[in-house]
Amino acid sequence: MLQIDNVTKTYSHSQGPVRAVGDVSLTVNAGAFVAVQGPSGCGKSTLLLMAGGLLRPDGGAVNVDSTDPYGLKPDVRAEFRARRIGFVFQQFHLVPYLTIRENILAPGMAIATPDAETRSRADELIERFGLADRQHHVPGKLSSGERQRTALARALLNRPSLLLADEPTGNLDHDNADIVLNDLKDFAKEGGAVLLVTHDDRAVSYADSVVRMQAGKIIRD
Numbered sequence: 001m002l003q004i005d006n007v008t009k010t011y012s013h014s015q016g017p018v019r020a021v022g023d024v025s026l027t028v029n030a031g032a033f034v035a036v037q038g039p040s041g042c043g044k045s046t047l048l049l050m051a052g053g054l055l056r057p058d059g060g061a062v063n064v065d066s067t068d069p070y071g072l073k074p075d076v077r078a079e080f081r082a083r084r085i086g087f088v089f090q091q092f093h094l095v096p097y098l099t100i101r102e103n104i105l106a107p108g109m110a111i112a113t114p115d116a117e118t119r120s121r122a123d124e125l126i127e128r129f130g131l132a133d134r135q136h137h138v139p140g141k142l143s144s145g146e147r148q149r150t151a152l153a154r155a156l157l158n159r160p161s162l163l164l165a166d167e168p169t170g171n172l173d174h175d176n177a178d179i180v181l182n183d184l185k186d187f188a189k190e191g192g193a194v195l196l197v198t199h200d201d202r203a204v205s206y207a208d209s210v211v212r213m214q215a216g217k218i219i220r221d
């Protein structure tokens with residue numbers, strides 16, 4: 001489902017280059033929930049962005065559903081991402097002037113005007129995540145838990161095969177964190193692939209397997 005082979009990334013910086021990820025390989029199969037755990041600055045977000053077709057590695061290869069997203073033209077890559085990959089971030093990244101329902105429908109808009117099936121999928125997710133009463137509100141009016149459930153619903157709209165989650169519980173209390181982590185787990189149980197990057201021990205306990213990262217490298221136990 002997700003295969004990362006020997007990827008590297010170095011950022012250029014006025015103070016000199018910053019090697020964020022060096023020679024990392026990782027596989028996440030369908031039905032697997034894999035966590036990458038490591039301290040702040042070890043390269044987790046960089047790895048996740050490369051896995052999601054959002055940041056081209058300097059070297060190595062990324063394959064999602066046997067497709068190299070970086071081999072696609074930018075517009076085709078954007079559509080590929082919208083169809084196959086769901087993203088959940090710590091800061092939610094909702095569009096502040098769109099309602100909750102419109103935010104959830106946003107990945108549908110990236111492909112075409114949402115048809116009846118997509119709209120009904122959005123309604124199903126709105127029910128499932130307990131957002132029915134808030135669907136016509138903008139994100140600024142919602143709690144952090146509701147915002148992250150909105151982000152998760154948005155990530156699931158197009159029935160992706162891969163979910164990428166970057167510290168998704170960082171802004172949530174325990175109860176809301178449990179809800180989100182159980183939803184990631186359910187997604188894997190239903191046959192999806194989940195890659196979670198986090199420093200949080202509790203979040204990691206929901207994953208089937210954990211790899212540790214330090215200073216841009218995977219540490220093998």
Ligand SMILES: Nc1ncnc2c1ncn2[C@@H]1O[C@H](COP(=O)(O)OP(=O)(O)OP(=O)(O)O)[C@@H](O)[C@H]1O
Nearest residue numbers: 011012013018020039040041042043044045046047
């Ligand atoms: N755009 C950038 N330009 C320069 N350096 C960057 C950039 N983005 C990240 N870095 C550096 O690359 C390294 C890895 O950053 P990254 O955000 O991937 O780590 P992280 O493990 O996700 O950290 P955190 O948990 O704090 O988000 C850090 O040293 C960071 O300062």
